[in-house]
Structures are given as structure tokens and as C-alpha cells.
Amino acid sequence: MSNSSPEAPPLVTRVVAEAIGTLVLVFGGVGTALFAADAAVGPAGSPMGVGYLGVALAFGLTVVIGIYAWGPISGGHFNPAITLGLTIAGRLTWKEAVGYWAGQVVGGIVASTLLVLVGLFGPSGWLSTAQRGGFASNGFADQSPAGFGLGGTIVAEIVLTCIFVMVVAGSTSTRAPAGFAGIAIGLALTLGLLVAIPIDNGSLNPARSIATAIYGGVGAISQVWAFIVFPLIGGALAGILHKALFPEPKAL
Template identity: 55%
Template sequence: MSDPRPDKDIRPTPLDHTPTAPSTGATLIAEAFGTFLLVIGVISTALFAAGFGEGTDAHNKGVGFLGVALAVGLTVIAGVYAFGPISGGHFNPAVTFGLAAAGRFPWKSVLPYVIAQIVGGLVATTIIVLIGLFGPDKWLSTAQAGGFASNGWGELSPGGFGIGAAIVVEVVFTAIFVFVILGVTHSTRGTKFAGLAIGLTLSLIHLATIPIDNTSVNPARSIATAVYGGVLPLSQLWVFIVFPIVGALIAGFAFRPLFDGVKNA
């Protein structure tokens, strides 16, 4: 939350519950752990459980898109309440950029946070690869050939949508996500149930957009899967780095003029 004392050098965060400021190292480790939890939760669900039984069982026992959407929401809720009081619980470079644009987070801390988030996401998908090495015959190669749950358009879009759809989705839904975060963590209008609202919003976003581009709204998640997804996901990765950040910046810069009547400096 933004601090009313502009002369004090603090690190404002969405969930400001820590009575004493944690060290920089602690905040970065918390961001890495939270992003790790988010990525391993949603990508494990997508790869191990979403289509479980497909092609072999007429009564598919897979969790499908609904299960993946719930998984991402549950991991965010857990991560925000576990690590939010330490780091603010961003777990997403786009969120970090959006909070900075809204004056809730110092620009000088954006790069360290983003690096920690990317590292946490990569560790998560690396562990999934290690699990896959001990899986059924050709499970890992098949998962990688299918893009490893990477974001994308065309061949990588579950519904066959094009690049234009992916761009619109990432800008609009990331902006919505950041608007919700800024609203529920507001210094005077926020709620103690911010973590729940944020997690449920992310589940809703996934329910609406997984068929379009596998839902990013988080560059760290996109990087983590594209690294193991092959040439095509890597070639399309730029969209899922650039446009979630664009959406987040739009929301961040617009929030105060729209809802607080305060002009951005």
C-alpha cells in the first residue's frame, strides 16, 4: 500500500502486514518462492492433470480448463497470504510494473523483483521436467512437443486464435487484474480479504482466456514454460512479455486519476 509519508524510503506492497521492514534479501526470496509456487501449481496441473485419461478412457478423469483455472487461483491465494506480508506477493513482473506505475512500489526495486520472479518460475518448470524424466515412456518428449503448456497463438492456441487475439487478451485482462489488485489493496478502501479477491480474479481470467492463448498475464510464467517448450513457444514469447506489461502500465498509470482524483507525477 502507498505510504502517506513521501519522505520515507519504504517498499510499499499490496499486503502490508509486516510490523518491521524485512530485508531486501528476504523480500526477493519471498518473491521467488511465491512465483515458484504459482508456476509449479498451475503448470503441474496443466501438464499432469488437465487431460488425464484423454485418448484412453471414455470417461476422462482430467481436471480440464476449470481445474487449471482453480489451481492458479489457489496457488495465488496461498502465496499471497504466505509471502505477501514479506514481499507484497507480486509473483508477476506485470504486477510489479503496474504497482510501480501506480506509485505503490519504488521503480528502483522493479528489476530485482522481476529477476527473482523469473528465477522462481524457471526453478518450478525445471522441477516439472525432472519429474517428467521419471514419468511414463515419452511423457516428457510429448509434453515438450506440445509446447509444455506454453502461451501462444495459432498452433499453440487451444482454440486456434491468432496473434491479434493474444495481444488483446494480454493487454485487457492484465489491466483488469492490476486494477483489482490496486483496488483491494488500497490504503483506505482495501480489504483484509485482498488475497482471496486477487486469487479468484486470476481464476476468472483463466476461465475466460485459456482457450485463446493459454493465459499468461504473467511474463515469468510464460518464460518458465517457453524455455522447455521448444522453438515455437520461444519465438512467440515476446508477446507474453511485452503486452502483459503494457496492460499493467495502463492500469497503474490510470488508477489514481480515475479512482483517486490524483494526477500521476
């Protein structure tokens, strides 16, 4: 997640990297939520599902993988809120940001479409049941895993996304030790989702929310606006705070 430079790859190359990274993020994280979170009981009577912890770790691990694989190309955002925050902080231009957003949304939608394709070959009725259940979409009120209302979503998504994006900005600063940003960012996302999943299924990423909402039915589509607006607000706040409090040191 370094600053753009004359040596950076062409924008189209970086956009493709963002699309691939977001695809991996959504396929890995949402796939875990759909296929493994509440898996059937094993032959010895022990539950085989990974639960909230497993889903949060899956998202965190995919971010770590993506940052080390494609971060050297695009910076490894895979999240419109991160792109917004880093653009406000001065790391990208707005032209670059628009390209990144396009790649991220397309990559996420391709991933959720691939998950639907997998579901078509699942047990009878699996896909329709998953879609009736929201297809791991984000939601509040009657769409919330634990029944939290819109107010809970507003606070959680803004605060947790702001913290997450500040970790991204800080760990990729020129002050930070080189080579460790991916670990810090993956752990920060895991922590944020451990808090957010019971509240609203944990977004912190508009591209992830859009990708699942398009297959999650009317309820998911009707509420997806919240998971676009509030993570973006959190990301923007992070960019403003980082730029104001921790400006990059000037070159000697």
C-alpha cells in the same frame, strides 16, 4: 501487496519471497496443466482430467496461497506485470521493481525445471510428448489451443492483465477491507484465465510464460515475446489508471 515502508523487510528478503511465491504459482498452475488437465480416463470410464476450469482454479488457488503466505513479506506480486503496475502507481521504487522481476523470473524457471524433473520419471515418452506439445506454453496462431491469432492475444492479454492488476491495486488499497485481498486477487486471476486459456493458454504473467517457453521448443520460444510485452502493457495501463482515477487518500 502493501506499500513499502521503513519497517518492510530488506529488499533481498522480499526478492526471495517473490521467487518462492512465483515458484509455487508456476509449479501448481503449470503442473496442473501438464499432469491433470487431460488425464487418462478412469477405471469406470469417466474422464479424470480437470480441463480448463481446473487449470484456471489451480492458478487462482496458488495466488491465494502465496499472498497469505508471503504477501506480508514482499506484497505477494509473483508477476512482473503486477510489479510494473504497482510501481507506476507509486507503491514501489524502480530499484525494488528490478529486484522483484529478477526473483519472479528465477522462481518461475526453477519451478518449470522441477516439472521437467518430475517428467523424467513419468511414463515412457511422456516428457518428450509434453515438450513437443509446448510444455503448457503460451502461444497464438498454430500454438493457440483454439486457433486464435496474434490479434486475439494482443487484446486478451492487455485487457485481462489490465483488469487483473487493477483488481490487485484496488483490493490492496488503504480503502479496501483488510484481509480479503488474496481472495479477490485469486478469483480475478481465475476469471481472467477462464477467458484466456482457449485463446493463448492464458498468460497475464511474463514470468509464467518465460518459465514454460524455455522447455516448450522453438515454437514457444519464438512467440514468448508477446507474452512478455502485452501483459506488461496491460499492467502499465492498470498502474496509470489506478493512479489517475483512484489515488490513495492522504493521511490526516
